[in-house]
Amino acid sequence: DVKVTQSSRYLVKRTGEKVFLECVQDMDHENMFWYRQDPGLGLRLIYFSYDVKMKEKGDIPEGYSVSREKKERFSLILESASTNQTSMYLCASSDPIWKTVASGYEQYFGPGTRLTVT
Amino acid sequence: QKEVEQNSGPLSVPEGAIASLNCTYSDRVSQSFFWYRQYSGKSPELIMSIYSNGDKEDGRFTAQLNKASQYVSLLIRDSQPSDSATYLCAVNTGFQKLVFGTGTRLLVSP
Numbered sequence: 001d002v003k004v005t006q007s008s009r010y011l012v013k014r015t016g017e018k019v020f021l022e023c024v025q026d027m028d029h030e031n032m033f034w035y036r037q038d039p040g041l042g043l044r045l046i047y048f049s050y051d052v053k054m055k056e057k058g059d060i061p062e063g064y065s066v067s068r069e070k071k072e073r074f075s076l077i078l079e080s081a082s083t084n085q086t087s088m089y090l091c092a093s094s095d096p097i098w099k100t101v102a103s104g105y106e107q108y109f110g111p112g113t114r115l116t117v118t
Numbered sequence: 119q120k121e122v123e124q125n126s127g128p129l130s131v132p133e134g135a136i137a138s139l140n141c142t143y144s145d146r147v148s149q150s151f152f153w154y155r156q157y158s159g160k161s162p163e164l165i166m167s168i169y170s171n172g173d174k175e176d177g178r179f180t181a182q183l184n185k186a187s188q189y190v191s192l193l194i195r196d197s198q199p200s201d202s203a204t205y206l207c208a209v210n211t212g213f214q215k216l217v218f219g220t221g222t223r224l225l226v227s228p
Contacts, residue, residue, distance in 0.1 A: 106167055
Protein backbone atom coordinates (compact mmCIF):
# COMPACT_ATOMS: atom_id res chain seq x y z
CA ASP A 1 0.00 0.00 0.00
CA VAL A 2 1.04 3.53 -0.72
CA LYS A 3 2.00 5.36 2.43
CA VAL A 4 2.19 9.12 2.60
CA THR A 5 2.91 10.61 6.00
CA GLN A 6 2.91 14.18 7.23
CA SER A 7 4.90 15.48 10.16
CA SER A 8 2.01 16.84 12.23
CA ARG A 9 -1.76 16.39 12.35
CA TYR A 10 -2.36 19.65 14.16
CA LEU A 11 -0.15 22.70 14.38
CA VAL A 12 -0.66 26.11 16.00
CA LYS A 13 1.72 28.92 15.07
CA ARG A 14 1.89 32.67 15.63
CA THR A 15 1.72 35.30 12.92
CA GLY A 16 5.15 35.97 11.45
CA GLU A 17 6.65 32.61 12.39
CA LYS A 18 8.42 30.47 9.81
CA VAL A 19 6.56 27.18 9.49
CA PHE A 20 7.79 23.89 8.05
CA LEU A 21 5.41 21.14 6.98
CA GLU A 22 7.02 17.87 6.00
CA CYS A 23 5.75 15.03 3.85
CA VAL A 24 7.31 11.62 3.25
CA GLN A 25 6.20 8.91 0.83
CA ASP A 26 7.46 5.34 0.64
CA MET A 27 6.37 4.37 -2.88
CA ASP A 28 9.31 5.80 -4.80
CA HIS A 29 6.97 8.25 -6.55
CA GLU A 30 8.55 10.94 -8.67
CA ASN A 31 5.72 13.44 -8.21
CA MET A 32 4.75 15.10 -4.97
CA PHE A 33 2.18 17.81 -4.34
CA TRP A 34 1.09 20.27 -1.68
CA TYR A 35 -2.54 21.39 -1.52
CA ARG A 36 -4.56 23.45 0.86
CA GLN A 37 -8.22 22.80 1.44
CA ASP A 38 -10.69 25.38 2.66
CA PRO A 39 -14.48 25.13 3.03
CA GLY A 40 -16.24 26.06 -0.21
CA LEU A 41 -12.98 26.40 -2.13
CA GLY A 42 -12.03 22.76 -2.48
CA LEU A 43 -8.49 21.54 -2.99
CA ARG A 44 -6.09 24.14 -4.35
CA LEU A 45 -2.62 23.26 -5.56
CA ILE A 46 0.19 25.26 -3.95
CA TYR A 47 3.29 23.63 -5.45
CA PHE A 48 4.32 20.38 -6.97
CA SER A 49 7.60 18.65 -7.68
CA TYR A 50 8.29 16.14 -10.42
CA ASP A 51 11.86 15.30 -9.41
CA VAL A 52 14.44 15.99 -6.74
CA LYS A 53 15.23 19.70 -6.62
CA MET A 54 12.57 20.40 -9.27
CA LYS A 55 9.43 22.34 -8.47
CA GLU A 56 6.59 24.11 -10.19
CA LYS A 57 4.15 26.66 -8.90
CA GLY A 58 0.56 25.64 -8.59
CA ASP A 59 -2.48 27.86 -8.45
CA ILE A 60 -1.74 29.67 -5.16
CA PRO A 61 2.04 29.76 -4.51
CA GLU A 62 2.16 33.22 -2.92
CA GLY A 63 3.49 33.14 0.63
CA TYR A 64 4.82 29.60 0.29
CA SER A 65 8.02 27.90 -0.82
CA VAL A 66 9.01 24.26 -1.09
CA SER A 67 12.06 22.08 -0.84
CA ARG A 68 12.75 18.64 -2.24
CA GLU A 69 16.26 17.44 -1.42
CA LYS A 70 15.40 13.73 -1.44
CA LYS A 71 12.96 11.83 -3.61
CA GLU A 72 10.81 10.66 -0.70
CA ARG A 73 10.52 13.99 1.11
CA PHE A 74 8.75 17.21 0.13
CA SER A 75 8.60 20.17 2.48
CA LEU A 76 6.27 23.15 2.43
CA ILE A 77 7.55 26.34 4.00
CA LEU A 78 5.50 29.30 5.12
CA GLU A 79 8.13 32.05 5.22
CA SER A 80 6.10 34.34 7.49
CA ALA A 81 2.84 32.78 8.60
CA SER A 82 -0.30 34.87 8.36
CA THR A 83 -3.82 34.25 9.64
CA ASN A 84 -5.12 33.72 6.09
CA GLN A 85 -2.88 30.67 5.88
CA THR A 86 -4.95 28.89 8.50
CA SER A 87 -6.09 25.82 6.61
CA MET A 88 -5.87 22.07 6.12
CA TYR A 89 -2.68 21.22 4.24
CA LEU A 90 -2.56 18.01 2.27
CA CYS A 91 0.41 16.32 0.68
CA ALA A 92 0.02 13.83 -2.17
CA SER A 93 2.27 11.71 -4.35
CA SER A 94 2.01 9.88 -7.65
CA ASP A 95 3.98 8.24 -10.38
CA PRO A 96 4.78 10.54 -13.32
CA ILE A 97 2.25 10.53 -16.11
CA TRP A 98 4.55 8.67 -18.49
CA LYS A 99 4.56 5.68 -16.12
CA THR A 100 0.78 5.58 -15.74
CA VAL A 101 -0.52 4.94 -19.23
CA ALA A 102 -2.42 1.94 -17.91
CA SER A 103 -3.33 3.20 -14.46
CA GLY A 104 -4.31 6.74 -15.35
CA TYR A 105 -2.30 8.81 -12.94
CA GLU A 106 -3.68 8.34 -9.45
CA GLN A 107 -2.63 10.56 -6.58
CA TYR A 108 -2.42 9.34 -3.00
CA PHE A 109 -2.87 11.66 -0.06
CA GLY A 110 -1.30 11.92 3.37
CA PRO A 111 -3.46 12.41 6.49
CA GLY A 112 -3.25 16.20 6.38
CA THR A 113 -2.01 18.90 8.74
CA ARG A 114 -4.53 21.32 10.19
CA LEU A 115 -2.60 24.53 10.67
CA THR A 116 -3.92 27.38 12.76
CA VAL A 117 -2.12 30.73 12.67
CA THR A 118 -3.03 33.09 15.51
CA GLN B 119 -16.60 28.39 -15.88
CA LYS B 120 -15.08 26.01 -13.36
CA GLU B 121 -13.04 23.20 -14.86
CA VAL B 122 -14.69 20.49 -12.75
CA GLU B 123 -18.17 21.07 -11.37
CA GLN B 124 -20.08 19.19 -8.72
CA ASN B 125 -23.27 19.96 -6.87
CA SER B 126 -22.23 20.73 -3.30
CA GLY B 127 -25.29 19.01 -1.82
CA PRO B 128 -26.02 17.70 0.65
CA LEU B 129 -27.47 14.74 -1.18
CA SER B 130 -29.66 12.87 1.28
CA VAL B 131 -30.60 9.23 0.69
CA PRO B 132 -32.08 6.59 2.99
CA GLU B 133 -30.07 3.54 3.95
CA GLY B 134 -30.24 0.86 1.27
CA ALA B 135 -30.97 3.29 -1.58
CA ILE B 136 -28.78 4.11 -4.56
CA ALA B 137 -26.83 7.36 -4.28
CA SER B 138 -25.98 9.05 -7.57
CA LEU B 139 -23.19 11.62 -7.61
CA ASN B 140 -22.46 13.66 -10.70
CA CYS B 141 -19.54 15.63 -12.09
CA THR B 142 -19.06 17.62 -15.29
CA TYR B 143 -15.76 18.83 -16.70
CA SER B 144 -14.89 21.46 -19.26
CA ASP B 145 -11.68 20.23 -20.92
CA ARG B 146 -12.45 17.87 -23.79
CA VAL B 147 -8.94 16.41 -23.76
CA SER B 148 -9.39 15.04 -20.22
CA GLN B 149 -8.06 11.52 -20.12
CA SER B 150 -8.66 9.97 -16.74
CA PHE B 151 -11.16 10.49 -13.98
CA PHE B 152 -11.17 9.73 -10.29
CA TRP B 153 -13.54 9.65 -7.36
CA TYR B 154 -12.21 10.32 -3.88
CA ARG B 155 -14.12 9.93 -0.62
CA GLN B 156 -13.34 12.33 2.20
CA TYR B 157 -14.68 11.93 5.72
CA SER B 158 -14.95 15.05 7.84
CA GLY B 159 -11.52 16.07 9.14
CA LYS B 160 -9.74 13.38 7.12
CA SER B 161 -7.81 13.35 3.87
CA PRO B 162 -9.21 12.22 0.50
CA GLU B 163 -9.15 8.49 -0.19
CA LEU B 164 -9.19 7.18 -3.75
CA ILE B 165 -12.16 4.87 -4.32
CA MET B 166 -12.64 4.66 -8.10
CA SER B 167 -10.86 5.52 -11.31
CA ILE B 168 -12.16 5.33 -14.87
CA TYR B 169 -10.43 5.97 -18.16
CA SER B 170 -12.77 4.90 -20.97
CA ASN B 171 -16.41 5.45 -21.80
CA GLY B 172 -18.91 3.20 -20.10
CA ASP B 173 -19.29 1.72 -16.66
CA LYS B 174 -16.74 0.37 -14.22
CA GLU B 175 -17.93 -1.55 -11.19
CA ASP B 176 -16.12 -2.25 -7.93
CA GLY B 177 -18.25 -3.76 -5.19
CA ARG B 178 -21.09 -1.38 -4.36
CA PHE B 179 -19.51 1.41 -6.44
CA THR B 180 -20.02 2.03 -10.15
CA ALA B 181 -18.30 4.81 -12.04
CA GLN B 182 -19.83 5.94 -15.32
CA LEU B 183 -18.05 8.00 -17.97
CA ASN B 184 -19.47 9.75 -21.01
CA LYS B 185 -16.73 11.74 -22.73
CA ALA B 186 -19.05 13.09 -25.44
CA SER B 187 -21.18 14.73 -22.76
CA GLN B 188 -18.15 15.49 -20.54
CA TYR B 189 -19.85 13.80 -17.65
CA VAL B 190 -18.71 11.34 -15.02
CA SER B 191 -20.82 9.88 -12.24
CA LEU B 192 -20.52 7.63 -9.23
CA LEU B 193 -23.30 5.30 -8.14
CA ILE B 194 -23.29 3.81 -4.66
CA ARG B 195 -25.66 0.86 -4.32
CA ASP B 196 -27.12 -0.24 -0.99
CA SER B 197 -25.96 3.01 0.63
CA GLN B 198 -24.86 2.73 4.24
CA PRO B 199 -24.57 5.42 6.93
CA SER B 200 -20.81 4.83 6.77
CA ASP B 201 -20.91 6.14 3.18
CA SER B 202 -21.80 9.60 4.53
CA ALA B 203 -18.88 11.74 3.40
CA THR B 204 -17.87 14.30 0.81
CA TYR B 205 -17.10 12.83 -2.61
CA LEU B 206 -14.55 14.63 -4.76
CA CYS B 207 -14.37 14.26 -8.52
CA ALA B 208 -10.90 14.72 -10.06
CA VAL B 209 -9.85 14.94 -13.69
CA ASN B 210 -6.48 14.61 -15.41
CA THR B 211 -6.10 16.49 -18.67
CA GLY B 212 -2.79 14.94 -19.68
CA PHE B 213 -0.45 17.00 -17.58
CA GLN B 214 1.14 16.09 -14.27
CA LYS B 215 -1.73 17.47 -12.22
CA LEU B 216 -5.29 16.64 -11.23
CA VAL B 217 -8.09 19.18 -11.22
CA PHE B 218 -10.55 18.66 -8.37
CA GLY B 219 -14.18 19.60 -7.99
CA THR B 220 -15.30 21.12 -4.71
CA GLY B 221 -17.13 17.94 -3.73
CA THR B 222 -20.64 16.68 -3.04
CA ARG B 223 -21.67 15.96 0.52
CA LEU B 224 -23.60 12.71 0.85
CA LEU B 225 -25.79 11.97 3.87
CA VAL B 226 -27.15 8.45 4.31
CA SER B 227 -29.83 8.24 6.97
CA PRO B 228 -30.54 4.99 8.87
